[in-house]
Amino acid sequence: MILYSIVPPEVVFGNFGWCENQNYIEVNYSGERVVVMPLSNNRYMISRVISTSPKAYLNPKLMPGNIITGTF
Amino acid sequence: MIEENKVTIGRASVDEAANTESEKKPEFEEIKELGKTSISTAKGNIHCLTVIGQIEGHMVLPPQNKTTKYEHVIPQLVAIEESEEIDGLLLILNTVGGDVEAGLAIAEMIASMSKPTVSLVLGGGHSIGVPMAVSTKYSFIAPSATMTIHPIRLNGMVIGVPQTYEYFDRMQDRVVQFVTKNSKISKENFRELMLKTGELANDVGTILFGEEAVQYGLIDETGGLQDALKKLYELIEEKKRNGNNISKGSGQRPEGLQ
Numbered sequence: 427m428i429l430y431s432i433v434p435p436e437v438v439f440g441n442f443g444w445c446e447n448q449n450y451i452e453v454n455y456s457g458e459r460v461v462v463m464p465l466s467n468n469r470y471m472i473s474r475v476i477s478t479s480p481k482a483y484l485n486p487k488l489m490p491g492n493i494i495t496g497t498f
Numbered sequence: 499m500i501e502e503n504k505v506t507i508g509r510a511s512v513d514e515a516a517n518t519e520s521e522k523k524p525e526f527e528e529i530k531e532l533g534k535t536s537i538s539t540a541k542g543n544i545h546c547l548t549v550i551g552q553i554e555g556h557m558v559l560p561p562q563n564k565t566t567k568y569e570h571v572i573p574q575l576v577a578i579e580e581s582e583e584i585d586g587l588l589l590i591l592n593t594v595g596g597d598v599e600a601g602l603a604i605a606e607m608i609a610s611m612s613k614p615t616v617s618l619v620l621g622g623g624h625s626i627g628v629p630m631a632v633s634t635k636y637s638f639i640a641p642s643a644t645m646t647i648h649p650i651r652l653n654g655m656v657i658g659v660p661q662t663y664e665y666f667d668r669m670q671d672r673v674v675q676f677v678t679k680n681s682k683i684s685k686e687n688f689r690e691l692m693l694k695t696g697e698l699a700n701d702v703g704t705i706l707f708g709e710e711a712v713q714y715g716l717i718d719e720t721g722g723l724q725d726a727l728k729k730l731y732e733l734i735e736e737k738k739r740n741g742n743n744i745s746k747g748s749g750q751r752p753e754g755l756q
Contacts, residue, residue: 427556428669431595432624432646435653438552441560474569480577483570484545490567 453498458482470494542585542734545578555597568600575607585734589617589634595625605633614733618726619643632681636729638721641708647691648703682715
């Protein structure tokens with residue numbers, strides 16, 4: 427990966443290795459498979475959508491960073 | 499007496515309102531119906547795609563970065579291209595750059611779309627944000643926005659300097675070729691801006707302000723949201739009149755492509 431950015435790499439990659447502590451889980455939400463990051467109190471943050479339907483990516487409910495609630 | 503008056507006045511006004519409402523109802527519906535049809539034919543539905551922070555490619559960046567995810571944007575672009583309800587795409591850019599491959603991939607996707615596309619650079623469209631800004635059929639930049647053009651850098655220890663230099667030069671060439679293909683700037687001018695000294699403290703390169711970016715031919719026009727939307731609706735209108743041919747698109751190739 428070649429970074430082409432005005433932000434220095436040490437700033438971009440600072441705190442690297444954070445992902446080791448994160449436990450992402452894959453769940454079904456609104457009929458689509460999404461990878462979420464558990465927060466607390468049944469709250470999850472959407473990290474990415476796994477779908478072959480392009481329409482799923484236009485669904486505002488499934489945007490990365492969205493916080494969803496529910497039990498999975 | 500006063501109270502009675504009030505009541506009568508009140509009642510009268512209510513009755514009047516009810517009357518006018520019932521009288522106007524069919525007319526309202528007509529306006530609504532007509533308005534609805536005229537809006538969807540004359541102006542069209544647009545989709546707004548905002549690109550902020552870092553363009554994230556093969557690596558998930560640490561959480562202090564705001565990122566635009568490649569694997570999310572690409573299917574979105576496919577959906578926009580395929581959707582019958584969406585007539586045009588407005589690309590809002592405020593990005594500090596990011597992954598070269600991911601940025602170029604998104605830019606190529608946008609450049610090869612058949613639907614009208616307009617970009618608006620607000621705040622900044624730096625590094626890999628430059629090819630993304632020029633990828634649309636028409637581009638705008640806010641007068642206060644800036645674009646940083648600089649070479650692709652490498653940090654850390656380098657083994658095999660000549661080869662690495664050659665490799666980075668070729669990587670950079672991809673950016674130069676894309677930008678010159680999709681905007682009015684010449685290859686020489688763009689390279690000159692990229693390698694200019696004395697403007698950036700710890701790097702070579704140039705910071706272009708809104709107006710300067712237009713003068714160099716990198717961006718088509720300075721403007722804001724209103725101008726961008728107006729142009730997009732114009733392009734939609736033009737496309738509807740001419741069928742599927744729009745002036746600038748993937749089919750266009752530069753004469754001097756090396």
